[in-house]
Structures are given as structure tokens and as C-alpha cells.
Amino acid sequence: MPDSNAAAVRMAPRTGRQLREGDVAWVGSEPRLRAARCLDCDTRVFPAATVCPSCNGERMAELPLSDTGTLYAFSTVHIAPAMWQTPYTIGYVDLPEGVRVFGKIEPVAGLAPDARVRVCLEQADDDAQAPGWRYWFAAA
Ligand SMILES: [Zn+2]
Numbered sequence: 001m002p003d004s005n006a007a008a009v010r011m012a013p014r015t016g017r018q019l020r021e022g023d024v025a026w027v028g029s030e031p032r033l034r035a036a037r038c039l040d041c042d043t044r045v046f047p048a049a050t051v052c053p054s055c056n057g058e059r060m061a062e063l064p065l066s067d068t069g070t071l072y073a074f075s076t077v078h079i080a081p082a083m084w085q086t087p088y089t090i091g092y093v094d095l096p097e098g099v100r101v102f103g104k105i106e107p108v109a110g111l112a113p114d115a116r117v118r119v120c121l122e123q124a125d126d127d128a129q130a131p132g133w134r135y136w137f138a139a140a
Contacts, residue, residue, distance in 0.1 A: 018124055018132055018133075018134050019033075019047065019124075019132050019133040019134065019135065020047075020132050020133075021131060021132055021133070022034070022048075023047045023048065023132070023133065024121065024133050025062055025063075025064035025065075026064075027064050030067070031121050031133065032064040032065055032066075032067060032119070032121070033046060033047075033064075033065040033095075033101065033119060033121070033135060034046075034047070034048050034062060034063070034064060034065070035047070035048055035062075035063040035064075035065050035097065035099050036048035036049055036050075036060040036061065036062060036063055037060065037061050037063040037097075038052035038054065038055060038057050038059065038060055039057070039059040039060065039061055040052065040055055040057040040059055041054050041055045041057065043055070044063060044097060044098050044099045045060075045099075046065065046099045046101050048060070048062065048063070063097055063099075065095045065097055065099060065101070065119070066095050066096045066097060066119075067118055067119045068116060068117065068118045068119070068140050069093040069094055069095040069096065069101070069116075069117055069118075069119065069137075070093065070094045070114055070115070070116060070117070071091060071092075071093055071094075071105070071111070071112070071113055071114060071115040071116075071117050071137070072091070072092040072093060072094050072100060072113060073091055073092050073113055074089055074090065074091025074092070074105055074111060074113075075089070075090060075091065076088070076089045076107065077089070077090060087107075088104065088107075089104065089105040089106070089107045089111070090102070090103065090104055090105060091103070091105050091137070093105075093117055093119075093137050095119075101119075103135055103136050103137055104136040104137070105117070105136065105137045105138070106120075106136065106137070106138040106139070108138075108139045111139075115139065115140075116139075116140035117137040117138060117139060117140055118137065118138055118139075118140045119135055119137060120135060120136050120137065120138050121133055121134075121135045122134060122135075
């Protein structure tokens with residue numbers, strides 16, 4: 001019979017979404033989220049794709065994203081898998097390049113749509129076989 005106290009040991013959900021190494025672009029020495037722009041129809045996609053989801057074109061250019069954006073919408077999650085700590089906040093952020101990115105948001109008092117947020121990126125070393133990055137948003 002499972003230990004009924006096991007659910008009492010809860011984890012924070014991962015800090016941000018896991019990205020592959022290639023999902024990050026470099027602007028000088030600064031890592032940035034990497035999107036792609038279709039050279040045929042100008043559709044912008046994050047994470048970057050090699051085929052345009054709008055026109056199926058294969059002429060895609062790298063599009064490094066800005067490190068600040070505008071909060072479009074957010075929600076605080078209070079009910080989650082038993083092993084995750086709640087609450088946590090998620091939402092969509094509009095970046096100046098015309099891309100809306102979903103991610104975790106550091107909760108702050110007074111968080112509201114149209115708030116300025118910054119993109120936080122860090123290397124994720126919890127999978128030595130496939131190192132990558134994780135990102136989240138925080139108040140700017
Ligand atoms: Zn296209």
C-alpha cells in the first residue's frame with residue numbers, strides 16, 4: 001500500500017520551460033530566445049522551426065528575440081499534479097518581434113496585463129545527455 005504521506009513531499013514545478021541548445025540565439029555574448037521568420041510570408045514562430053506553419057515554406061531565417069516584452073495575459077495555477085507546489089503563475093508575453101511566448105512568470109504583487117517583463121534564461125544542467133536552457137519571465 002502506498003505511503004499516504006508521500007504526497008506531502010512536494011516539488012516546485014520546473015523553473016521555466018526546457019529548451020534545446022538550438023532554441024537559443026546569441027546576440028553578442030547575450031543568450032536570447034531564438035525564433036524564426038518566414039522569408040516568404042513573414043510568419044514568426046517560437047521555438048524556431050525549419051518549415052513555416054503558415055505557408056509550408058522552407059526559407060526560414062533566425063530571429064533572436066528581445067529580452068523584454070509586455071505581459072498579455074496570465075493565470076495562477078492552484079491545482080496541479082500532487083507532486084508540484086502550488087500556486088505558480090503562467091502566462092503569455094508579447095515580444096517586439098511579433099511573437100507571443102508562453103511561459104512561467106515569477107509572481108509579484110500587482111501583476112497585471114500590459115506589465116513590462118524581462119526574459120530570464122539559464123542553462124539547464126539537469127540532463128547531462130541533452131543540455132539545454134530554461135526560460136521564464138520576471139518583472140522588468
Ligand atoms: Zn511562410
